[in-house]
Amino acid sequence: MAKEFWRWKEYNWKHEDIDWKTGSVISAGVDVGSVSSQAVILVDGELYAYANMRTGSNSPMSASNAMTWALENTGMTLEDIHFTVGTGYGRVNVPFANKTITEIACHARGANKMYGNSVRTLLDMGGQDCKAISCDDRGKVTNFLMNDKCAAGTGRGMEVFADLLSLPIEEIGDLSFQVDEEPEPVSSTCVIFAKSEATGLLREGWPKNKVLAAYSSAMAHRVVSLLERIEIKPDFAITGGIAKNSGVVKRLEKEIGIKALTTTYDTQIAGAFGAALFGMALCEKSRK
Amino acid sequence: MIANFGYKDGSGDFFISIDTDKCNGCGDCVPVCPADVLEVRDNEFDPLAEDKMAAVTEAQRKKIKYACSACKSETNATLPCIEACKLDAIVHSW
Numbered sequence: 037m038a039k040e041f042w043r044w045k046e047y048n049w050k051h052e053d054i055d056w057k058t059g060s061v062i063s064a065g066v067d068v069g070s071v072s073s074q075a076v077i078l079v080d081g082e083l084y085a086y087a088n089m090r091t092g093s094n095s096p097m098s099a100s101n102a103m104t105w106a107l108e109n110t111g112m113t114l115e116d117i118h119f120t121v122g123t124g125y126g127r128v129n130v131p132f133a134n135k136t137i138t139e140i141a142c143h144a145r146g147a148n149k150m151y152g153n154s155v156r157t158l159l160d161m162g163g164q165d166c167k168a169i170s171c172d173d174r175g176k177v178t179n180f181l182m183n184d185k186c187a188a189g190t191g192r193g194m195e196v197f198a199d200l201l202s203l204p205i206e207e208i209g210d211l212s213f214q215v216d217e218e219p220e221p222v223s224s225t226c227v228i229f230a231k232s233e234a235t236g237l238l239r240e241g242w243p244k245n246k247v248l249a250a251y252s253s254a255m256a257h258r259v260v261s262l263l264e265r266i267e268i269k270p271d272f273a274i275t276g277g278i279a280k281n282s283g284v285v286k287r288l289e290k291e292i293g294i295k296a297l298t299t300t301y302d303t304q305i306a307g308a309f310g311a312a313l314f315g316m317a318l319c320e321k322s323r324k
Numbered sequence: 325m326i327a328n329f330g331y332k333d334g335s336g337d338f339f340i341s342i343d344t345d346k347c348n349g350c351g352d353c354v355p356v357c358p359a360d361v362l363e364v365r366d367n368e369f370d371p372l373a374e375d376k377m378a379a380v381t382e383a384q385r386k387k388i389k390y391a392c393s394a395c396k397s398e399t400n401a402t403l404p405c406i407e408a409c410k411l412d413a414i415v416h417s418w
Contacts, residue, residue: 138368177369181328181339185386226334262332265339265417314371321372 042195044205048087048105061319064117065311066099068126071163075102076308095129119319121311139307140180146310148175150301156269161278163191168262179266188225189258191277201244212248212283219246221254256287273297275306329380330388338389339417346413349376356404359391
């Protein structure tokens with residue numbers, strides 16, 4: 037089988053030092069996105085375990101698979117979780133969720149925890165959409181917009197380019213800086229047209245890295261206009277898969293003149309993390 | 325909160341913004357829209373509160389450029405949804 041350059045690593049993680057049996061509230065968040073799905077389990081608000089994998093064609097199955105994987109080797113079962121919140125594009129397809137919450141609220145809540153409460157502007161660069169969110173110090177949304185009608189500036193677009201250029205997706209951020217000089221961005225923001233433009237550039241003899249640089253800067257430029265509509269106020273953070281792509285992140289930082297906050301958490305779990313935090317709050321509310 | 329419903333594509337920016345601090349969920353904007361673009365639903369962006377807000381329906385969200393075009397002809401100086409909102413909570417971006 038041919039190598040799939042777009043394929044990113046799926047994985048699960050568990051906190052070794054937390055004994056979940058001692059926790060009073062165990063909450064979970066499941067974010068079923070258009071490209072990837074995550075399940076996050078919190079014990080009293082602390083990250084205990086998570087899994088991050090590709091969403092298949094069957095959303096309820098993806099939700100269950102992500103949850104099963106997050107639970108792996110924890111000794112915990114679905115019945116031990118007090119409250120589960122489903123979020124994301126496929127949130128209605130999480131069969132074991134107690135409640136569904138829009139991913140916009142969840143991302144803001146998750147970023148508030150992951151990056152700290154100084155985050156005021158958040159950009160979620162997801163698989164097939166892009167969200168610009170303003171939030172307050174409690175992670176409450178104050179302004180937002182989402183663009184899910186056009187795939188320009190999304191993770192899937194980057195996957196298409198990784199495939200076209202036969203470069204592994206996890207390396208393309210760094211590779212896009214290995215150029216003699218920064219090229220002009222590709223003129224099309226549409227993934228399909230950008231791809232045909234890139235094919236033309238390759239035929240002209242452009243090195244792969246240069247084409248990648250041209251696409252990365254077009255993608256960065258594209259999302260800036262979304263951010264400007266909600267006003268960019270520091271601190272600024274990026275969630276989603278593209279946050280791991282330095283080629284886009286650094287070009288975006290340069291364009292808006294603000295450095296993005298970094299986190300030790302996985303940027304892809306922000307939505308599920310926020311959902312689990314809401315789950316904890318709702319569980320505590322119901323016990324009162 | 326300002327909730328922007330709509331999209332941006334190659335032809336421009338098309339967003340209907342609802343200011344939820346002004347909107348009280350009265351629903352006056354809903355029947356005046358000839359294209360059924362608006363509805364009143366839970367404020368899903370603040371899950372811990374339990375208030376209602378006007379919002380663009382999921383069915384119309386990605387095609388408001390076309391759905392709203394009937395009201396945006398030159399003869400219509402003011403849009404019916406904006407006129408119906410006594411609290412000035414609705415803004416169109418285009």
